[in-house]
Amino acid sequence: MANVLQSIPADDPLAIPEQRALIDRILEENRHVPGAVMVVLNELQSQIGYISNPMQAYVAQKLRVPLTHVRGVVSFYSFFTTTPRGRHTVKFCMGTACYVGGAPALISKAQEELGIAVGQTTPDGQITLEVCRCIGACSQAPTVTVDRDIYGRVQPNTLPAILNKYRKSKK
Ligand code: FES
Structure with missing residues:
Protein backbone atom coordinates (compact mmCIF):
# COMPACT_ATOMS: atom_id res chain seq x y z
CA MET A 1 0.00 0.00 0.00
CA TYR A 77 -20.40 -1.10 -14.68
CA SER A 78 -20.33 1.58 -17.32
CA PHE A 79 -21.29 4.36 -14.90
CA PHE A 80 -17.89 4.06 -13.22
CA THR A 81 -15.13 6.01 -14.90
CA THR A 82 -11.40 5.83 -14.17
CA THR A 83 -10.51 9.26 -15.52
CA PRO A 84 -12.14 12.68 -15.02
CA ARG A 85 -15.16 13.35 -17.20
CA GLY A 86 -15.12 16.10 -19.77
CA ARG A 87 -17.24 19.23 -19.66
CA HIS A 88 -19.90 17.38 -21.68
CA THR A 89 -20.79 13.69 -21.51
CA VAL A 90 -22.09 12.03 -24.68
CA LYS A 91 -23.91 8.78 -23.98
CA PHE A 92 -24.96 6.19 -26.53
CA CYS A 93 -27.90 4.06 -25.49
CA MET A 94 -27.07 0.39 -25.88
CA GLY A 95 -30.55 -0.90 -25.07
CA THR A 96 -31.98 -3.37 -27.56
CA ALA A 97 -33.93 -0.90 -29.69
CA CYS A 98 -31.00 1.49 -29.99
CA TYR A 99 -28.49 -1.26 -30.52
CA VAL A 100 -30.54 -2.77 -33.33
CA GLY A 101 -31.28 0.72 -34.62
CA GLY A 102 -27.62 1.49 -35.20
CA ALA A 103 -25.92 2.55 -31.95
CA PRO A 104 -22.68 0.72 -32.84
CA ALA A 105 -22.36 2.72 -36.05
CA LEU A 106 -22.94 5.94 -34.11
CA ILE A 107 -20.24 5.03 -31.64
CA SER A 108 -17.79 4.31 -34.45
CA LYS A 109 -18.62 7.65 -36.01
CA ALA A 110 -18.12 9.52 -32.71
CA GLN A 111 -14.81 7.77 -32.08
CA GLU A 112 -13.67 8.67 -35.57
CA GLU A 113 -14.80 12.30 -35.19
CA LEU A 114 -13.27 12.85 -31.77
CA GLY A 115 -10.28 10.51 -31.92
CA ILE A 116 -11.11 8.86 -28.60
CA ALA A 117 -12.64 5.57 -27.50
CA VAL A 118 -15.69 5.02 -25.32
CA GLY A 119 -14.75 5.77 -21.72
CA GLN A 120 -12.21 8.40 -22.77
CA THR A 121 -12.22 12.19 -22.76
CA THR A 122 -10.95 14.48 -25.50
CA PRO A 123 -7.53 15.98 -24.67
CA ASP A 124 -9.09 19.44 -24.31
CA GLY A 125 -11.36 18.07 -21.57
CA GLN A 126 -14.45 18.98 -23.54
CA ILE A 127 -16.23 15.69 -24.32
CA THR A 128 -16.40 12.25 -22.70
CA LEU A 129 -17.87 9.30 -24.59
CA GLU A 130 -19.91 6.71 -22.70
CA VAL A 131 -22.54 4.07 -23.27
CA CYS A 132 -25.65 3.63 -21.17
CA ARG A 133 -28.67 1.43 -20.70
CA CYS A 134 -32.14 2.13 -22.10
CA ILE A 135 -33.23 5.67 -21.26
CA GLY A 136 -36.90 4.94 -21.96
CA ALA A 137 -37.11 6.67 -25.32
CA CYS A 138 -37.06 3.54 -27.46
CA SER A 139 -39.52 4.94 -30.02
CA GLN A 140 -36.79 7.47 -30.85
CA ALA A 141 -34.05 4.88 -31.26
CA PRO A 142 -31.20 5.18 -31.69
CA THR A 143 -30.81 7.85 -29.03
CA VAL A 144 -27.82 9.90 -27.98
CA THR A 145 -27.79 11.89 -24.75
CA VAL A 146 -25.53 14.88 -24.25
CA ASP A 147 -25.60 16.03 -20.65
CA ARG A 148 -29.39 16.53 -20.19
CA ASP A 149 -30.25 16.85 -23.87
CA ILE A 150 -31.72 13.82 -25.66
CA TYR A 151 -31.43 13.35 -29.42
CA GLY A 152 -33.55 10.75 -31.18
CA ARG A 153 -33.27 8.91 -34.49
CA VAL A 154 -29.64 9.97 -34.77
CA GLN A 155 -27.76 8.81 -37.85
CA PRO A 156 -24.01 8.70 -38.47
CA ASN A 157 -24.34 11.62 -40.88
CA THR A 158 -26.31 13.77 -38.39
CA LEU A 159 -24.11 12.99 -35.40
CA PRO A 160 -21.22 15.38 -36.24
CA ALA A 161 -23.55 18.41 -36.11
CA ILE A 162 -24.74 17.34 -32.66
CA LEU A 163 -21.17 16.86 -31.41
CA ASN A 164 -20.13 20.20 -32.86
CA LYS A 165 -22.68 22.00 -30.71
CA TYR A 166 -20.76 20.88 -27.65
CA ARG A 167 -17.17 20.69 -28.86
CA LYS A 168 -16.44 24.32 -28.12
CA SER A 169 -19.25 25.30 -25.80
CA LYS A 170 -18.21 26.30 -22.31
CA LYS A 171 -21.47 25.32 -20.69
S1 FES B 1 -33.25 1.10 -26.06
FE1 FES B 1 -32.46 3.09 -26.29
S2 FES B 1 -33.96 4.34 -25.42
FE2 FES B 1 -34.68 2.33 -25.05
Whole structure:
Protein backbone atom coordinates (compact mmCIF):
# COMPACT_ATOMS: atom_id res chain seq x y z
CA MET A 1 0.00 0.00 0.00
CA ALA A 2 2.84 2.34 0.76
CA ASN A 3 3.83 1.97 -2.88
CA VAL A 4 0.43 3.07 -4.05
CA LEU A 5 0.49 6.23 -1.99
CA GLN A 6 4.09 7.03 -2.82
CA SER A 7 3.65 6.75 -6.55
CA ILE A 8 0.36 8.55 -7.06
CA PRO A 9 0.38 11.46 -9.51
CA ALA A 10 0.16 14.94 -7.98
CA ASP A 11 -3.24 15.54 -9.58
CA ASP A 12 -4.79 12.31 -8.28
CA PRO A 13 -7.61 12.86 -5.77
CA LEU A 14 -5.60 10.87 -3.21
CA ALA A 15 -2.82 13.47 -3.42
CA ILE A 16 -5.16 16.41 -2.88
CA PRO A 17 -5.81 16.87 0.87
CA GLU A 18 -9.48 17.89 0.58
CA GLN A 19 -10.34 15.05 -1.73
CA ARG A 20 -8.27 12.58 0.28
CA ALA A 21 -10.27 13.55 3.37
CA LEU A 22 -13.51 13.01 1.46
CA ILE A 23 -12.34 9.60 0.25
CA ASP A 24 -11.38 8.60 3.80
CA ARG A 25 -14.75 9.78 5.11
CA ILE A 26 -16.63 7.78 2.48
CA LEU A 27 -14.58 4.70 3.35
CA GLU A 28 -15.06 5.16 7.07
CA GLU A 29 -18.81 5.69 6.81
CA ASN A 30 -19.42 2.70 4.59
CA ARG A 31 -16.76 0.12 5.39
CA HIS A 32 -19.11 -2.06 7.44
CA VAL A 33 -22.27 -1.83 5.36
CA PRO A 34 -23.33 -4.85 3.28
CA GLY A 35 -21.84 -4.63 -0.21
CA ALA A 36 -19.32 -2.05 1.00
CA VAL A 37 -17.23 -2.16 -2.18
CA MET A 38 -20.17 -1.21 -4.41
CA VAL A 39 -21.45 1.40 -1.97
CA VAL A 40 -18.03 3.03 -1.61
CA LEU A 41 -17.37 3.02 -5.36
CA ASN A 42 -20.77 4.59 -6.00
CA GLU A 43 -20.08 7.35 -3.50
CA LEU A 44 -16.61 7.98 -4.92
CA GLN A 45 -17.96 8.17 -8.47
CA SER A 46 -20.69 10.63 -7.54
CA GLN A 47 -18.67 12.79 -5.13
CA ILE A 48 -15.20 12.73 -6.71
CA GLY A 49 -16.38 12.23 -10.29
CA TYR A 50 -14.20 9.25 -11.15
CA ILE A 51 -12.23 6.41 -9.59
CA SER A 52 -8.55 6.53 -10.51
CA ASN A 53 -6.31 3.46 -10.42
CA PRO A 54 -4.62 4.59 -7.17
CA MET A 55 -8.08 5.15 -5.68
CA GLN A 56 -9.05 1.59 -6.61
CA ALA A 57 -5.92 0.26 -4.90
CA TYR A 58 -6.66 2.40 -1.85
CA VAL A 59 -10.24 1.13 -1.63
CA ALA A 60 -9.06 -2.48 -1.94
CA GLN A 61 -6.57 -2.01 0.84
CA LYS A 62 -8.94 -0.19 3.18
CA LEU A 63 -11.78 -2.65 2.66
CA ARG A 64 -9.41 -5.62 2.73
CA VAL A 65 -10.54 -7.08 -0.57
CA PRO A 66 -8.42 -8.12 -3.56
CA LEU A 67 -7.59 -5.32 -5.96
CA THR A 68 -8.80 -7.55 -8.81
CA HIS A 69 -12.27 -7.52 -7.23
CA VAL A 70 -12.39 -3.72 -7.12
CA ARG A 71 -11.06 -3.43 -10.67
CA GLY A 72 -13.61 -6.00 -11.82
CA VAL A 73 -16.52 -4.02 -10.37
CA VAL A 74 -15.26 -0.72 -11.81
CA SER A 75 -14.80 -2.17 -15.29
CA PHE A 76 -18.09 -4.07 -15.29
CA TYR A 77 -20.40 -1.10 -14.68
CA SER A 78 -20.33 1.58 -17.32
CA PHE A 79 -21.29 4.36 -14.90
CA PHE A 80 -17.89 4.06 -13.22
CA THR A 81 -15.13 6.01 -14.90
CA THR A 82 -11.40 5.83 -14.17
CA THR A 83 -10.51 9.26 -15.52
CA PRO A 84 -12.14 12.68 -15.02
CA ARG A 85 -15.16 13.35 -17.20
CA GLY A 86 -15.12 16.10 -19.77
CA ARG A 87 -17.24 19.23 -19.66
CA HIS A 88 -19.90 17.38 -21.68
CA THR A 89 -20.79 13.69 -21.51
CA VAL A 90 -22.09 12.03 -24.68
CA LYS A 91 -23.91 8.78 -23.98
CA PHE A 92 -24.96 6.19 -26.53
CA CYS A 93 -27.90 4.06 -25.49
CA MET A 94 -27.07 0.39 -25.88
CA GLY A 95 -30.55 -0.90 -25.07
CA THR A 96 -31.98 -3.37 -27.56
CA ALA A 97 -33.93 -0.90 -29.69
CA CYS A 98 -31.00 1.49 -29.99
CA TYR A 99 -28.49 -1.26 -30.52
CA VAL A 100 -30.54 -2.77 -33.33
CA GLY A 101 -31.28 0.72 -34.62
CA GLY A 102 -27.62 1.49 -35.20
CA ALA A 103 -25.92 2.55 -31.95
CA PRO A 104 -22.68 0.72 -32.84
CA ALA A 105 -22.36 2.72 -36.05
CA LEU A 106 -22.94 5.94 -34.11
CA ILE A 107 -20.24 5.03 -31.64
CA SER A 108 -17.79 4.31 -34.45
CA LYS A 109 -18.62 7.65 -36.01
CA ALA A 110 -18.12 9.52 -32.71
CA GLN A 111 -14.81 7.77 -32.08
CA GLU A 112 -13.67 8.67 -35.57
CA GLU A 113 -14.80 12.30 -35.19
CA LEU A 114 -13.27 12.85 -31.77
CA GLY A 115 -10.28 10.51 -31.92
CA ILE A 116 -11.11 8.86 -28.60
CA ALA A 117 -12.64 5.57 -27.50
CA VAL A 118 -15.69 5.02 -25.32
CA GLY A 119 -14.75 5.77 -21.72
CA GLN A 120 -12.21 8.40 -22.77
CA THR A 121 -12.22 12.19 -22.76
CA THR A 122 -10.95 14.48 -25.50
CA PRO A 123 -7.53 15.98 -24.67
CA ASP A 124 -9.09 19.44 -24.31
CA GLY A 125 -11.36 18.07 -21.57
CA GLN A 126 -14.45 18.98 -23.54
CA ILE A 127 -16.23 15.69 -24.32
CA THR A 128 -16.40 12.25 -22.70
CA LEU A 129 -17.87 9.30 -24.59
CA GLU A 130 -19.91 6.71 -22.70
CA VAL A 131 -22.54 4.07 -23.27
CA CYS A 132 -25.65 3.63 -21.17
CA ARG A 133 -28.67 1.43 -20.70
CA CYS A 134 -32.14 2.13 -22.10
CA ILE A 135 -33.23 5.67 -21.26
CA GLY A 136 -36.90 4.94 -21.96
CA ALA A 137 -37.11 6.67 -25.32
CA CYS A 138 -37.06 3.54 -27.46
CA SER A 139 -39.52 4.94 -30.02
CA GLN A 140 -36.79 7.47 -30.85
CA ALA A 141 -34.05 4.88 -31.26
CA PRO A 142 -31.20 5.18 -31.69
CA THR A 143 -30.81 7.85 -29.03
CA VAL A 144 -27.82 9.90 -27.98
CA THR A 145 -27.79 11.89 -24.75
CA VAL A 146 -25.53 14.88 -24.25
CA ASP A 147 -25.60 16.03 -20.65
CA ARG A 148 -29.39 16.53 -20.19
CA ASP A 149 -30.25 16.85 -23.87
CA ILE A 150 -31.72 13.82 -25.66
CA TYR A 151 -31.43 13.35 -29.42
CA GLY A 152 -33.55 10.75 -31.18
CA ARG A 153 -33.27 8.91 -34.49
CA VAL A 154 -29.64 9.97 -34.77
CA GLN A 155 -27.76 8.81 -37.85
CA PRO A 156 -24.01 8.70 -38.47
CA ASN A 157 -24.34 11.62 -40.88
CA THR A 158 -26.31 13.77 -38.39
CA LEU A 159 -24.11 12.99 -35.40
CA PRO A 160 -21.22 15.38 -36.24
CA ALA A 161 -23.55 18.41 -36.11
CA ILE A 162 -24.74 17.34 -32.66
CA LEU A 163 -21.17 16.86 -31.41
CA ASN A 164 -20.13 20.20 -32.86
CA LYS A 165 -22.68 22.00 -30.71
CA TYR A 166 -20.76 20.88 -27.65
CA ARG A 167 -17.17 20.69 -28.86
CA LYS A 168 -16.44 24.32 -28.12
CA SER A 169 -19.25 25.30 -25.80
CA LYS A 170 -18.21 26.30 -22.31
CA LYS A 171 -21.47 25.32 -20.69
S1 FES B 1 -33.25 1.10 -26.06
FE1 FES B 1 -32.46 3.09 -26.29
S2 FES B 1 -33.96 4.34 -25.42
FE2 FES B 1 -34.68 2.33 -25.05
